[in-house]
Amino acid sequence: MSHVLALDEGTSSCRSMIINQDVEIVAVDQQEFEQIFPKPGWVEHNAHTIWEAQLETARAALKKAGLTGSDINSIGITNQRETVVLWDRKTGDPIANAIVWQDRRTARKIDELKADGHEPMVRSKTGLVLDPYFSATKVRWLLDHVPGAQDAANDGSLAMGTIESWLIYKLTGHQVHVTDVSNACRTLLMNIHTGAWDDELLELFGVPRSLLPEIVPSSGICGETDPSLFGASIPISGIGGDQQSALFGQLCTKPGECKNTFGTGCFLLTPTGNKAVESDNGLLTTIAWQMEGHDIQYALEGSIFMGGASIQWLRDGLGIIKEAPEVNNMAEQVDDNGGVWLVPAFAGLGAPHWDHSARGTILGLTRGSTAAHICRATLEGIAHQVTDVAEAMLDDANCPLGVLRVDGGASQSNLLMQIQADLLGKPVERPVHVETTGLGAAFLAGLATGLWKDIASIKAHYRIDRIFEPKMDDATRQSQRAQWMRAVDRAKDWATD
Numbered sequence: 456m457s458h459v460l461a462l463d464e465g466t467s468s469c470r471s472m473i474i475n476q477d478v479e480i481v482a483v484d485q486q487e488f489e490q491i492f493p494k495p496g497w498v499e500h501n502a503h504t505i506w507e508a509q510l511e512t513a514r515a516a517l518k519k520a521g522l523t524g525s526d527i528n529s530i531g532i533t534n535q536r537e538t539v540v541l542w543d544r545k546t547g548d549p550i551a552n553a554i555v556w557q558d559r560r561t562a563r564k565i566d567e568l569k570a571d572g573h574e575p576m577v578r579s580k581t582g583l584v585l586d587p588y589f590s591a592t593k594v595r596w597l598l599d600h601v602p603g604a605q606d607a608a609n610d611g612s613l614a615m616g617t618i619e620s621w622l623i624y625k626l627t628g629h630q631v632h633v634t635d636v637s638n639a640c641r642t643l644l645m646n647i648h649t650g651a652w653d654d655e656l657l658e659l660f661g662v663p664r665s666l667l668p669e670i671v672p673s674s675g676i677c678g679e680t681d682p683s684l685f686g687a688s689i690p691i692s693g694i695g696g697d698q699q700s701a702l703f704g705q706l707c708t709k710p711g712e713c714k715n716t717f718g719t720g721c722f723l724l725t726p727t728g729n730k731a732v733e734s735d736n737g738l739l740t741t742i743a744w745q746m747e748g749h750d751i752q753y754a755l756e757g758s759i760f761m762g763g764a765s766i767q768w769l770r771d772g773l774g775i776i777k778e779a780p781e782v783n784n785m786a787e788q789v790d791d792n793g794g795v796w797l798v799p800a801f802a803g804l805g806a807p808h809w810d811h812s813a814r815g816t817i818l819g820l821t822r823g824s825t826a827a828h829i830c831r832a833t834l835e836g837i838a839h840q841v842t843d844v845a846e847a848m849l850d851d852a853n854c855p856l857g858v859l860r861v862d863g864g865a866s867q868s869n870l871l872m873q874i875q876a877d878l879l880g881k882p883v884e885r886p887v888h889v890e891t892t893g894l895g896a897a898f899l900a901g902l903a904t905g906l907w908k909d910i911a912s913i914k915a916h917y918r919i920d921r922i923f924e925p926k927m928d929d930a931t932r933q934s935q936r937a938q939w940m941r942a943v944d945r946a947k948d949w950a951t952d
């Protein structure tokens with residue numbers, strides 16, 4: 456049993472990977488699932504569809520690898536964070552669609568909490584800011600708007616979880632209701648200093664304790680799969696929110712080692728050890744992971760809502776590209792952005808700005824502007840956002856950045872990675888395996904079961920695909936950054952609802 460099954464449940468797709476002891480990806484299977492937009496600013500997922508897709512990809516990956524459940528050492532799970540689902544404990548059925556992390560329907564409630572002066576307390580206990588991004592107000596909204604939900608919560612028949620919690624419940628045949636510290640810390644309901652659900656936070660957001668899963672370490676056996684699913688009971692021993700899992704998958708374990716995931720959103724993290732470092736620059740203090748029997752490890756994080764999703768918008772919204780990779784060919788048709796600036800604040804602005812009223816903005820259009828300029832401005836807008844976060848993070852952490860490690864689907868764009876290196880003024884390092892969220896989950900699982908002795912034994916297998924060195928001169932970089940900040944200012948404080 457020298458293989459790990461990694462379940463990588465993302466915002467737009469479910470992926471399953473088989474990883475062997477030499478950190479080789481033996482097989483992969485992936486399915487996209489529907490994005491549901493009931494109203495402007497609302498984003499939902501069908502949790503049952505996610506479960507079915509994840510199970511199907513896991514079985515397909517095993518088949519592609521020529522393996523059975525009996526050949527699998529353990530399962531690691533990584534997931535889109537903050538997205539929350541409520542389900543009936545007896546039937547295991549969701550009572551409504553899951554509300555996705557991108558959803559902004561609770562913005563008014565967040566504004567009320569801020570106006571009432573609650574943010575300092577929330578920030579000190581959770582390391583987070585008050586924003587619709589996080590889970591707590593989503594849970595309260597479901598309890599308020601789904602008929603019978605509050606009564607079911609009161610009598611203990613209702614369960615709440617982020618997506619990994621939901622998947623584990625289904626994988627274990629409705630026997631195990633848990634979450635790990637890296638996901639629990641993103642709900643606004645957990646005290647990151649105690650590692651436990653917090654009564655004051657639960658009362659503030661009106662979330663009954665009876666709903667909540669047990670909090671467990673990120674690396675440690677928390678349950679076993681129902682043998683009917685894979686023909687054998689497999690230990691579930693690794694859990695990590697997608698960004699913390701990617702940080703672990705990139706083997707960034709020391710302060711100053713930074714990774715950015717270019718996924719649906721962009722997420723930049725650096726570890727801070729067993730110390731929760733407070734940010735002076737609008738970043739989040741978050742739990743990175745916890746190994747069973749060891750202290751909680753923390754990180755600083757900057758969350759950007761629209762990364763690869765901006766490219767999807769070019770495809771699905773504007774229709775100026777047919778497939779996402781075409782954005783590179785289009786952008787390379789021009790030498791620069793032609794004075795066009797795109798701020799992809801379609802779901803507001805995350806770190807370090809935190810303006811949920813900001814909206815997507817295109818500036819500098821002239822009769823000479825083309826689809827190619829818009830494509831290039833989109834790539835630049837993604838890279839500028841990452842640079843905003845990196846500059847804030849390095850100031851908070853008080854340590855220099857030597858190299859930025861990157862992963863995620865959009866990191867395969869050589870043009871985007873070169874733009875990123877130019878705007879940062881630092882090298883950008885892309886590994887051979889860019890889907891490091893799944894690798895991180897596998898590492899957490901395999902370390903818990905002894906498949907890998909320690910992190911050093913995993914690092915021996917780390918391979919770099921390419922390093923992008925900055926080519927832009929300082930004067931040009933500073934000019935570009937100043938113009939970007941002007942564009943951001945114009946995107947802010949727009950939505951009134």
